[in-house]
Amino acid sequence: MILQNFHISLIYFAVISSALSAGIFFAFSTFVMRALALQPPASGIATMQSINVTVFNPWFYSAFFGPAVACVVLAIAALRSWEQPGAFYLLAGGLLYLAGTIGVTALGNVPLNDALAVMPPSSTEGAQLWSRYLTDWTFWNHVRTAAAFLAAAMFTCSLP
Template sequence: MLQHLITQQHYFLLKLCSALGCGLIAGVFFAFSSFVMNALARLQPARGIAAMQSINITVINPLFMAVFLGTAAACILLFVSSLLKWHQPDAAYLLLGSLLYLVGTLGVTIVFNVPLNEALARVEPDSIIGASLWSGYLANWTIWNHIRAAAALAAAASLTIALCYRAAQS
């Protein structure tokens, strides 16, 4: 009985941490979509490029990466759990939330945003090539960031529903 209780407590904490992590990442991406990229676009291209290059370096830090990748790891566990416990009423919400984060947030980051960041890292901020790249970078990066923000927010909502499902049914 105690082992079952501990397992349920750990499972609850896994769902809670996943929902909170998705919400936190959604907030970070929302901030970039709603004002950071607009502020960078208002700068001269060389200054905007240099600022974004600096952001792309400093974002690779233990705290952000722990939340970003830790949430992905938690979502992988919830994805597998939802398949193994498919008969439980909250399984569909866990599956949906996990997939939204893994595909719409982590996957989009790897496939779209990171290559754009790598291309930007290779240019000199004050070069003609840099200035030419910058306007396309701003538009493309921001579109994919909107998708990441929306996916992370939808994932947080779905995982929160799963977290509260039993309480709502009472």
């Protein structure tokens, strides 16, 4: 009974935290990046560089990596009890979050952030990079938004 309650609580945590991640990504895709694009390149670059530094904090780590830990546990549980109702949804939700948010962040957004971090905001190279950065970073952020949202939906579908 205690293990079952923990399992259900972990699913609820995965639903809420995946949806929170989707909301954060959605905000960036729909208005933060658009507002930065309206700024002169040097201002947009400097602001994004600042965001990319301040994001490293315990609150963000908890909101971003907390669901990942839950996803690993729930995916393993799904594979171990594949015959149980909802197991497919748990595995799908876990894989969507892990690949679509953690994986895309590591392989898509972070390399772009790293390239921007070393760019002098007022340079010609910075302005050229900024134009590509806005498009590429936002594309990968759309992918993260969809993946986190779909993960939350899959976790919701897994509930009894």
